[in-house]
Amino acid sequence: MSTQLESARLGRYSWQLQAVAEAEQLDPEALRRRVAAGQAVILANPxxxxxxxxxxxxxxxxxxxxxxxxxxxxxxxxxxxxxxxxxxxxxxxxxxxxxxxxxxxxxxxxxxxxxxxxxxxxxxxxxxxxxxxxxxxxxxxxxxxxxxxxxxxxxxxxxxxxxxxxxxxxxxxxxxxxxxxxxxxxxxxxxxxxxxxxxxxxxxxxxxxxxxxxxxxxxxxxxxxxxxxxxxxxxxxxxxxxxxxxxxxxxxxxxxxxxxxxxxxxxxxxxxxxxxxxxxxxxxxxxxxxxxxxxxxxxxxxxxxxxxxxxxxxxxxxxxxxxxxxxxxxxxxxxxxxxxxxxxxxxxxxxxxxxxxxxxxxRGDAAAWAADLTMSSARKALDWPGQLKVALDAERASSLRRALNPDGTRACSMCGELCAMDMVAKALGTGTPRC
Ligand code: SF4
CATH class of the missing domain: 3.20.20.540 (Radical SAM ThiC family, central domain)
Structure with a gap:
């Protein structure tokens, strides 16, 4: 049996390496080279x-x-x-x-x-x-x-x-x-x-x-x-x-x-x-x-x-x-x-x-930046479900949202009708944020 390191050195793409590359959206060859060099490891006891x-x-x-x-x-x-x-x-x-x-x-x-x-x-x-x-x-x-x-x-x-x-x-x-x-x-x-x-x-x-x-x-x-x-x-x-x-x-x-x-x-x-x-x-x-x-x-x-x-x-x-x-x-x-x-x-x-x-x-992780962009856009739109989709802890965010806004406020109880997102969207004519 070859270890992940030995397999990578032999130029092979083990199924474990391929699974990691897919999960990380990485080129398998780039990952193989890093594993072969010891700069990355694949935790996978058979x-x-x-x-x-x-x-x-x-x-x-x-x-x-x-x-x-x-x-x-x-x-x-x-x-x-x-x-x-x-x-x-x-x-x-x-x-x-x-x-x-x-x-x-x-x-x-x-x-x-x-x-x-x-x-x-x-x-x-x-x-x-x-x-x-x-x-x-x-x-x-x-x-x-x-x-x-x-x-x-x-x-x-x-x-x-x-x-x-x-x-x-x-x-x-x-x-x-x-x-x-x-x-x-x-x-x-x-x-x-x-x-x-x-x-x-x-x-x-x-x-x-x-x-x-x-x-x-x-x-x-x-x-x-x-x-x-x-x-x-x-x-x-x-x-x-x-x-x-x-x-x-x-x-x-x-x-x-x-x-x-x-x-x-x-x-x-x-x-x-x-x-x-x-x-x-x-x-x-x-x-x-x-x-x-x-x-x-x-x-x-x-x-x-x-x-x-x-x-x-x-x-x-x-x-x-x-x-x-x-x-x-x-x-x-x-x-x-x-x-x-x-x-x-x-x-x-x-x-x-x-x-x-x-x-x-x-570190410039594209997926991390995409998640933050999605969150910011959803916040601007007062799109609460959209925010929860990318929240690191959607369960906690959802529970706080419900507990702190028992009346189902469209914005949130922090500013209520003085919601800055809402006000600026109307003032700039960029549309009323969605509920
Ligand atoms: S009410 Fe205030 S805190 Fe709440 S979403 Fe609007 S701007 Fe943000």
């Missing part, structure tokens, strides 16, 4: 039977990921499956199952999510390896390298389309972290597990030391690697520091090795980053990582808005995507506070989609 493939990278629409998953405190599979439905209905392009808690419910959650999801599913395999180590040997640090690779193999065989692997949390990054210090230390869960294991065993991270073993699994299952940023800043004060950049340099060295092995690869980025550093972060990552698709976790542009972190992340996400990031991980209003509800998931997806769309306009 074992994920319900999947509609998704492309991420240069020249493609900016994509949005929604995180799901149970925790040790709240293990409610029905709720997570409801969140999956909400996330996809709200327009999430991918989901990640970040379940923790107990191993058996984690396996079940992953398999159920894979069976029901038509969008690509990602995971962070070290979570399961860590939980199994706790259950079987009493502590996360009792995880073995073999157990970690075994979990990766099992998840890949189940059909997981992309996996976050914290290969860059190595001795070099750890030495820098320890010598420079940080306000928020390490906030990545996978990064923390890896770091604790390395310090306990005085050994190198197996995902870095045995990267070829990881590549072998990824190639056999065509699982896309998402090189995680275990050293991502968890405070704007720590942004762009030496530990973060040291890890990024390592990830940049691993990208060509993955590509040479026929493995599709993305790179993950911060985190908490003040607004004025977002563009530089994206440009540095793109440059060091040879143009690999860049997946940002936010970035959150301030630390002091708990309850509104979907907004702090959307601000950072819009700037990041404008600067070249390809993939936005949503943040919900529950970030830093607790496991999100289904409504938080919906709000998080919408906020990230607004950021992605705003960046699409800035």
């Amino acid at each position: 074992a994920h039977k319900t999947l509609v493939p998704c492309g991420i990278g240069q020249g493609l629409r900016v994509k949005v990921n929604a995180n799901l998953g149970t925790s040790g405190v709240l293990t409610d599979l029905a709720l997570e499956l409801a969140k999956l439905e909400v996330a996809v209905a709200a327009g999430a392009d991918t989901v990640m199952d970040l379940s923790t808690g107990a191993a058996a419910p984690m396996e079940l959650a992953r398999r159920e999510i894979l069976a029901r999801s038509r969008v690509p599913v990602g995971t962070v395999p070290v979570y399961q390896a860590a939980v199994e180590a706790m259950e079987q040997r009493g502590s996360v640090v009792e995880m073995t390298a073999d157990a970690l690779f075994s979990v990766i193999e099992r998840q890949a065989a189940d059909g997981v389309d992309f996996i976050t692997v914290h290969c860059g949390v190595n001795r070099a990054a750890l030495d820098v972290l320890q010598s420079t210090g940080r306000v928020a230390s390490v906030v990545s869960r996978g990064g923390a597990f890896t770091l604790a294991w390395m310090l306990h065993h005085h050994r190198e991270n197996p995902l870095y030391a045995e990267f070829d073993r990881l590549l072998d699994i990824a190639r056999r299952h065509d699982v896309t690697l998402s090189l995680g940023d275990g050293m991502r800043p968890g405070s704007v004060v720590d942004a762009s520091d030496a530990a973060q950049v040291t890890e990024l340099v390592t990830l940049g060295q691993l990208v060509p090795r993955a590509r040479a092995a026929g493995v599709q690869v993305m790179v993950e980025g911060p985190g908490h980053v003040p607004l004025h550093q977002v563009r530089a972060n994206v440009e540095l990552a793109k440059s060091l990582c040879h143009g690999a698709p860049f997946y940002v976790l936010g970035p959150l542009v301030t630390d002091i808005a708990p309850g509104y972190d979907h907004i702090t992340a959307a601000i950072g996400g819009a700037i990041a995507a404008w600067a070249g990031a390809d993939f936005l991980c949503y943040v919900t209003p529950a970030e830093h506070l607790g496991l999100p509800t289904a409504e938080h998931v919906r709000e998080g997806v919408m906020a990230a989609r607004i950021a992605a769309h705003a960046a699409g306009l800035a």
Whole structure:
């Protein structure tokens, strides 16, 4: 079996590549060249039977990921499956199952999510390896390298389309972290597990030391690697520091090795980053990582808005995507506070989609501009159904329209008879807006 990368290099148009090209209204040859060069990836594990493939990278629409998953405190599979439905209905392009808690419910959650999801599913395999180590040997640090690779193999065989692997949390990054210090230390869960294991065993991270073993699994299952940023800043004060950049340099060295092995690869980025550093972060990552698709976790542009972190992340996400990031991980209003509800998931997806769309306009995306033009024309015509057709969240817009205009006002209750659109249309003789 050829991976999407190998197939593209051979000049082939896989059905997955053709499906992505059609969905994005792209020339298949242009997409094939980007996939062959590693500038774009196609998330499509052949074992994920319900999947509609998704492309991420240069020249493609900016994509949005929604995180799901149970925790040790709240293990409610029905709720997570409801969140999956909400996330996809709200327009999430991918989901990640970040379940923790107990191993058996984690396996079940992953398999159920894979069976029901038509969008690509990602995971962070070290979570399961860590939980199994706790259950079987009493502590996360009792995880073995073999157990970690075994979990990766099992998840890949189940059909997981992309996996976050914290290969860059190595001795070099750890030495820098320890010598420079940080306000928020390490906030990545996978990064923390890896770091604790390395310090306990005085050994190198197996995902870095045995990267070829990881590549072998990824190639056999065509699982896309998402090189995680275990050293991502968890405070704007720590942004762009030496530990973060040291890890990024390592990830940049691993990208060509993955590509040479026929493995599709993305790179993950911060985190908490003040607004004025977002563009530089994206440009540095793109440059060091040879143009690999860049997946940002936010970035959150301030630390002091708990309850509104979907907004702090959307601000950072819009700037990041404008600067070249390809993939936005949503943040919900529950970030830093607790496991999100289904409504938080919906709000998080919408906020990230607004950021992605705003960046699409800035990047000259013709479809994005066409949608905004349609909306503006419909607004001018007071054409409410026409507005709803292109609204990112038609359900919310429709519900607000009804609730705020119980009398069915032709314009809206903001200005009523003093509607500027109406008045100017009459004054200019350009016709009375339609109801
Ligand atoms: S009433 Fe005011 S806010 Fe409402 S559509 Fe007319 S101009 Fe816009």
